[in-house]
Amino acid sequence: MKVSAPAFATRRRQRRNIFVLLLPLIAYLGIFYAYPIAAMMFRSISEPYWTIEHFAKLFREGIYLHVLWMTTEIATGVTLAALLLGYPVAYLLARLDRAKSNLLLILVLVPLWTSILVRTYAWMVLLGRQGVVNQLLLAIGVIDQPLRLLNTTSAVYIAMVHVLLPFMILPLYGVMCGLDEDLLRAAQGLGAAPFAVFRQVWLPLSLPGVFAGCLLVFILALGFFITPALVGGPRDLMIAVLIQQQVDLFNWPFASALAVVLLAAGLIVFTVFERSLGVAQLFGRVPT
Amino acid sequence: MRRMALPLIAGLALFYLILPILVVVPLSFSSASYLSFPPPGFSLRWYRNFFARADWLSSAWLSVWVGLAVTVLATTLGTPAAVALVRGRFSGKRLINAVILSPLIVPGIIVAIGIYFFYARLGFVGNPVALVLAHTCLAVPFVVINVSATLYGFDEQLEYAAMSLGASPWGAFRQVTLPLIRPGVLAGALFAFVTSFDELIVALFVSGTTAVTLPRRMWEGIRFEIDPTIAAVSTILVALTSGLLLSAELLRRRSARLRTASPARAEW
Numbered sequence: 001m002k003v004s005a006p007a008f009a010t011r012r013r014q015r016r017n018i019f020v021l022l023l024p025l026i027a028y029l030g031i032f033y034a035y036p037i038a039a040m041m042f043r044s045i046s047e048p049y050w051t052i053e054h055f056a057k058l059f060r061e062g063i064y065l066h067v068l069w070m071t072t073e074i075a076t077g078v079t080l081a082a083l084l085l086g087y088p089v090a091y092l093l094a095r096l097d098r099a100k101s102n103l104l105l106i107l108v109l110v111p112l113w114t115s116i117l118v119r120t121y122a123w124m125v126l127l128g129r130q131g132v133v134n135q136l137l138l139a140i141g142v143i144d145q146p147l148r149l150l151n152t153t154s155a156v157y158i159a160m161v162h163v164l165l166p167f168m169i170l171p172l173y174g175v176m177c178g179l180d181e182d183l184l185r186a187a188q189g190l191g192a193a194p195f196a197v198f199r200q201v202w203l204p205l206s207l208p209g210v211f212a213g214c215l216l217v218f219i220l221a222l223g224f225f226i227t228p229a230l231v232g233g234p235r236d237l238m239i240a241v242l243i244q245q246q247v248d249l250f251n252w253p254f255a256s257a258l259a260v261v262l263l264a265a266g267l268i269v270f271t272v273f274e275r276s277l278g279v280a281q282l283f284g285r286v287p288t
Numbered sequence: 289m290r291r292m293a294l295p296l297i298a299g300l301a302l303f304y305l306i307l308p309i310l311v312v313v314p315l316s317f318s319s320a321s322y323l324s325f326p327p328p329g330f331s332l333r334w335y336r337n338f339f340a341r342a343d344w345l346s347s348a349w350l351s352v353w354v355g356l357a358v359t360v361l362a363t364t365l366g367t368p369a370a371v372a373l374v375r376g377r378f379s380g381k382r383l384i385n386a387v388i389l390s391p392l393i394v395p396g397i398i399v400a401i402g403i404y405f406f407y408a409r410l411g412f413v414g415n416p417v418a419l420v421l422a423h424t425c426l427a428v429p430f431v432v433i434n435v436s437a438t439l440y441g442f443d444e445q446l447e448y449a450a451m452s453l454g455a456s457p458w459g460a461f462r463q464v465t466l467p468l469i470r471p472g473v474l475a476g477a478l479f480a481f482v483t484s485f486d487e488l489i490v491a492l493f494v495s496g497t498t499a500v501t502l503p504r505r506m507w508e509g510i511r512f513e514i515d516p517t518i519a520a521v522s523t524i525l526v527a528l529t530s531g532l533l534l535s536a537e538l539l540r541r542r543s544a545r546l547r548t549a550s551p552a553r554a555e556w
Contacts, residue, residue: 017457018376021368022384025428028365029387033425036406037398043405088298107302110309110526113533115486117503118522121510122308125315125323125519132311132325165305216393223395225489230510240397247401247493256405259398266395 041263044256054257064242068261071239074156074228075221081161082168082217083210089165090172090209091202094179105173112166120227123159124150127231151233159227164220168213175209176202215273219266309526316519323516334520344521347505350416351485354501357420358427358484363477365424366431371465373432374439389429396489399426404493414496422494423484430483431476434536438472438543471543475536482529 044054058064089108093101111119126132127149134146149155179202187197225240232238239262246255311325316334318327338344373385391399403422404413412418442465450460466473488503495504502521509518 015376015378018372018378021372022376025365025369025388026384029425029428032403032421033391033399034387037394037402040398040402040405085297085301085304088294089301092295092298104302107306109533109537110530111305113482113529114309114526115488115503115529117486117488117506117510118312118525119308121506121518121522122312124510126308126311128323130323132323135325162304162308165301219393220395223397225395225397240395243397243401244492247404252405255401259401262395263398266393270393 040256041260042256043253044260047253054254055261057254058257058261067237067239067242070236071222074153074160074236074238075218075224077157078160078164078221079168079214079218081157082165083214085161086165086168086172086213087206087210090169090176090206093169093173094176108166108169111162112170116163116226119163120159120230123155123162123227123231127155127158150231153233153236155231155233156228156236156238159231160221160224163224163227164217167216167220171212171216172206172209175212176206179205211273215270219269222266222269223262312519313523313526315516316523318516318519321515323514323519334516335524337515337517338520338524341517343500344502344505344517347500347502350499351502354416354419354423355481355485358423359477359481361420361424362427362431362480363473366428366476366480367435367473369428370432370435370439371461374436375444388432391426392429400490400493403490407494413494414498416499418494419491419499419501420484422490423487426487426490427480427483430479431473434476434479434540435469435472437540438469441544442468469543471539475539475543478532478536478539482532486525486529 045052093104096104124131128134129146129148129150131149133149134143137143138146183201183205184197187201192200223240224238225244228236228238229241229244232241239258243255243258243262246252246258314327315323315325317330317332318324319329319331319333320327369388373381407413407418446464446468447460450464451457455463486503487501488507491501491504492507495501500508506518506521
């Protein structure tokens with residue numbers, strides 16, 4: 001190895017500069033983000049004394065198993081519904097010309113930018129007992145007394161799919177925009193029918209977007225709090241809502257155990273499916 | 289038949305996405321004192337109500353101040369870190385990147401209770417500073433992402449040129465690099481502000497009774513206040529966040545165009 005002394009010194013200086021630039025943020029996140037979360041998780045096994053009782057309780061008692069099951073079921077259902085609705089939207093956006101697709105993209109971005117609380121409130125206004133949907137149905141005479149729409153499992157699905165749909169559309173759209181149109185023309189030129197072109201060329205090529213979108217929506221759905229807390233019924237308890245209830249009851253070690261389970265579930269799903277996709281790609285184009 | 293099915297589903301899905309906003313905005317201008325749709329008449333009374341009530345207004349101001357402090361802190365911490373992450377080659381970079389970006393995907397409730405237990409022990413709950421410190425962690429990833437995106441197209445030779453003409457490394461960064469990556473920094477700052485301004489879950493735990501932010505105030509009223517004041521607040525929020533983030537998006541696209549000369553693909 002021949003490294004000239006000045007080059008070596010420069011490289012060392014560069015390394016020091018990089019360190020100086022990065023250190024403030026690393027220190028900040030260490031103190032105000034990573035440490036508090038680590039300490040919270042540590043509580044789950046160390047309080048009131050060394051024990052795995054909090055985890056045992058979680059997997060032993062029916063009510064908690066029900067919560068774990070509901071959470072998984074809702075997250076899966078929401079992911080599938082978002083895929084079924086999001087794929088056609090992304091396809092449409094990718095095939096339209098730029099001016100039109102930019103205009104339609106606003107319809108995806110404005111809801112995405114609107115806070116989850118505001119969107120959930122809007123669904124409460126729509127689905128409530130005296131809500132907009134009931135008022136309309138009563139006015140046109142389809143029903144003669146208001147339906148119970150709010151605080152039901154359906155309401156959780158409707159509102160959660162709404163909140164998470166942009167997180168499905170955008171990765172799909174990103175991948176579809178990068179597809180080579182010439183491949184489609186080639187398939188057409190070789191005599192494939194439009195649907196065959198879609199099924200045999202477009203669909204397989206868009207699969208990375210499908211995986212990215214589903215992964216993102218599923219993981220975000222697992223930890224959802226605001227929406228299920230406001231529009232869900234007593235049976236639709238999701239794990240994040242249970243965590244908040246346990247904190248309010250000063251059951252902090254058990255709340256921590258629930259948080260560990262939630263984080264572990266997210267991490268497992270992520271590492272199993274991440275493969276070729278970095279975290280950053282899910283949130284925009286930031287190569288790592 | 290098949291040709292029509294796809295645009296039809298896409299159209300319905302887009303309608304579903306925009307429907308809640310289409311309902312809440314007109315309701316906020318309703319003259320009725322309950323949420324009847326369509327509104328019987330036009331009035332600004334719910335906006336007047338919002339601006340006349342001290343509890344709503346003080347929450348709104350608190351959110352603005354916390355948001356501004358978060359913007360300054362997150363941009364100051366995130367911009368140099370993005371430079372280091374894009375330029376530097378060092379071991380553990382992937383891990384550091386993952387930690388910095390993790391607040392985007394780690395459930396809010398986990399971050400919130402971790403921070404809550406931490407501040408509860410320090411007697412820091414209910415202090416606006418606690419909110420600023422916590423929101424900054426959530427806002428930093430947006431700064432890093434936006435700044436990184438502009439840095440990728442940046443020609444490092446420009447900095448060397450400045451330094452060979454006698455500028456110090458810091459001078460070269462300030463006078464050459466910073467002006468060129470400014471759109472990314474501004475976009476990141478806008479995202480940082482909105483992240484804090486809209487944040488509810490951390491505020492739910494850390495606000496206590498003394499630092500009630502606007503989303504927290506909304507949460508408290510959302511089940512019990514049936515008049516359209518919350519619809520008016522919601523409309524203000526939709527307009528504000530859409531306006532700010534649309535500016536961020538335009539900044540980002542403009543910088544992408546400047547960088548690549550050819551029209552940039554839509555990014556998000």
